[in-house]
Amino acid sequence: MIPVKITTEYIELQMLLKMQDIITSGGQAKYFLQENDVFVNGELENRRGKKLYPGDKIKVLNQEFIIQK
Numbered sequence: 001m002i003p004v005k006i007t008t009e010y011i012e013l014q015m016l017l018k019m020q021d022i023i024t025s026g027g028q029a030k031y032f033l034q035e036n037d038v039f040v041n042g043e044l045e046n047r048r049g050k051k052l053y054p055g056d057k058i059k060v061l062n063q064e065f066i067i068q069k
Contacts, residue, residue, distance in 0.1 A: 001064045006054070013038070014048040016058060016065065036061065 004016060011019075014029035023032050029048035038045050039059040040052065052058065054069040 001057070001066050003068045004065050005068050007069075010051040010053045011067070012048065013040070013045065013050040013052060013058070016052060016067075017060070020063075020065065022060060 002020075004011075004019065013033075014023070014026045017023045017029055017032065018026060023029055026048070033046045033048055037060075040050060041057055052067050054067050056067045058065045058067075
């Protein structure tokens with residue numbers, strides 16, 4: 001599991017995807033989420049603006065991330 005450190009209360013899913021170089025721009029997030037399964041805490045998620053808080057676990061493209069403060 002790859003830790004993702006944040007300095008704010010939360011980050012949005014599209015920002016995580018950009019930070020991890022899964023997508024190159026926020027505009028790609030909508031299409032990426034339509035074509036790929038992304039799980040947040042074990043549940044399928046398709047909202048690019050989904051707020052991710054410390055402790056949340058994200059699985060995308062066979063990679064797993066955990067949000068940390």
